[in-house]
Amino acid sequence: MKTPPDQGSARPLIDKLGVKPGMRVALVAFDDAALRMAVAERGASVVAPASGLDMVFYRVTEPAELVRIRELRHLIHDRGAIWVLRNKGPDRKVREEDIIEAGRAFDLIDNKIASFSDTFAAMRLVVPLDHRK
Secondary structure (H helix, E strand, O other), X not given: OOOOOOOOOOOOHHHHOOOOOOOEEEEEOOOOHHHHHHHHHHOOEEOOOOOOEEEXXXXXXXXXXXXXXXXXXXXXXXXXXEEEXXXXXXXXXXXXXXXXXXXXXXXXXXXXEEEOOOOEEEEEEEOOHHHOO
């Protein structure tokens, strides 16, 4: 899967996703060579899922997979984020509302949406400000 730049503006996708130098990023339930390369070029690292992550990219294809956000929540620090990637188009099974509800169930809020690629949409879940330490 090729991850092209977001067509909505001239900003590179890696900027819209908020990846910064020094970040520790995990890819869960998918692997994307273009994203790995962009993360490395940014000076961040793709690492195995572990505590203290800055960012997690998690791909879901079925609403039932959203329950895994509970365990991923414990992997990010309070200023970290979980980007939930879902299929675009009429055949998608996971709706934005499903991701929002799952995030709220695990004390996370949605605060950004991005077009990740021609086939994936992304929604960012973060810890609410009043829950951060």
